[in-house]
Amino acid sequence: MMHDLANYQAASGRFEPVWTIEVQTLPEDVDRILDAVMTVHKLSFGRYQRNASITALGKETSQPEPNSTTTNHAAGFQAGMTETYPMVELKISIERDLAVLEKVMDAIIGAHHYEEPVIFLREDWASRAAYDPNSDNPHRWWNNGRGLPDRID
Numbered sequence: 023m024m025h026d027l028a029n030y031q032a033a034s035g036r037f038e039p040v041w042t043i044e045v046q047t048l049p050e051d052v053d054r055i056l057d058a059v060m061t062v063h064k065l066s067f068g069r070y071q072r073n074a075s076i077t078a079l080g081k082e083t084s085q086p087e088p089n090s091t092t093t094n095h096a097a098g099f100q101a102g103m104t105e106t107y108p109m110v111e112l113k114i115s116i117e118r119d120l121a122v123l124e125k126v127m128d129a130i131i132g133a134h135h136y137e138e139p140v141i142f143l144r145e146d147w148a149s150r151a152a153y154d155p156n157s158d159n160p161h162r163w164w165n166n167g168r169g170l171p172d173r174i175d
Contacts, residue, residue: 027147037147040115041123045130046082046140049110056112058133062125065114068150075113082109082140091137115148 027037047055056074059065067073086092088101099105116122123143131139163170 033152035149035151035153038150039118040146040148041118042113042115042144042146043126043130044142044144045112045114045134046109047112048108048135049076049079051133051135052076052110052112055130055133056114058129059114059126062129063116063122065116067115067148068153069155073114077111077113079108079110081106083107115146118145 028039030037045055052074056065056072060072064071065073083104083106085102085104086099090101092099092105093101114126116126127141130141158165160166
């Protein structure tokens with residue numbers, strides 16, 4: 023079990039209690055899910071909004087049971103057959119507030135392509151840096167001579 027970090031305060035910053043929500047989804051559905059969540063939560067992290075991480079392409083696999091959506095709607099599919107599809111994991115964090123969690127989960131499930139999305143919820147602590155956007159730290163992107171990395175569309 024992790025310690026309570028509520029009183030942690032370093033010169034570099036602090037930690038805040040958050041819930042991390044991990045959603046398995048199709049790569050092409052990530053923006054739809056994030057857009058839906060943004061209608062109820064700004065997904066703020068420091069001075070930035072719509073913060074999320076998305077894994078590289080992977081696979082998900084399952085064996086649907088009788089009377090599942092797959093057996094009812096996929097022609098020729100029989101219960102117990104293995105199905106494997108492309109997927110990514112979308113990870114976001116929100117403050118530990120049940121009312122907020124309910125709204126965010128409703129947005130995710132409403133925008134997801136599955137009737138039973140694979141979603142994991144974890145209690146975590148997220149860093150909040152004590153930073154100066156005009157810092158002369160040589161490792162910061164605006165000082166390191168490289169600038170921001172190339173953007174991905």
